[in-house]
Amino acid sequence: MDPMLAEKPVDLAALSPVDLHHRVAQFLYLEARLQDTHAYDAWEQLWEDDAIYWVPANGHDTDPERQMSILYDNRSRIKVRVEQLKTGRRHTQTPRSELARLISNIEVVAVEGAEVSVRANVLIYEDNLRGETLWAARNEYRLRLVDGAFRLVRKKIGLVNNARPVFTLSFLV
Numbered sequence: 353m354d355p356m357l358a359e360k361p362v363d364l365a366a367l368s369p370v371d372l373h374h375r376v377a378q379f380l381y382l383e384a385r386l387q388d389t390h391a392y393d394a395w396e397q398l399w400e401d402d403a404i405y406w407v408p409a410n411g412h413d414t415d416p417e418r419q420m421s422i423l424y425d426n427r428s429r430i431k432v433r434v435e436q437l438k439t440g441r442r443h444t445q446t447p448r449s450e451l452a453r454l455i456s457n458i459e460v461v462a463v464e465g466a467e468v469s470v471r472a473n474v475l476i477y478e479d480n481l482r483g484e485t486l487w488a489a490r491n492e493y494r495l496r497l498v499d500g501a502f503r504l505v506r507k508k509i510g511l512v513n514n515a516r517p518v519f520t521l522s523f524l525v
Contacts, residue, residue, distance in 0.1 A: 380458060456473050
């Protein structure tokens with residue numbers, strides 16, 4: 353490839369706030385679509401090697417190293433979770449839930465080098481044999497720009513009702 357035609361690296365700090373917000377929003381919409389359509393392999397590929405995927409329990413300011421979490425996965429555990437979902441033998445996902453996510457209130461919180469911290473509200477509609485469930489969350493993300501595309505470094509899903517028992521959270525949140 354001609355080096356003159358190669359895409360220049362994107363400097364996140366040099367982007368206008370509108371352009372950065374648009375790029376972040378498009379990434380979050382992509383991730384939501386992959387989750388909702390059970391595109392497990394494509395979703396897994398969004399994660400960096402140093403990733404953390406976290407759903408706290410019993411509050412939002414807990415320490416996952418000292419207190420129980422609903423989910424606290426590193427990159428290798430994310431892979432195992434995806435492989436389990438792909439087996440088709442998860443009782444609570446037979447048949448698979450129909451999912452639809454709404455993402456709103458996307459805020460770019462900080463830009464540090466090639467990483468951006470983001471907050472967003474998410475509402476997940478789940479329909480399955482047990483009925484319909486709404487899951488509301490305040491999510492926090494750290495995204496890293498790698499080869500011109502965002503990748504997930506950290507995702508914290510703060511379920512609004514995480515102090516109550518969670519019975520069947522068996523899909524990608």
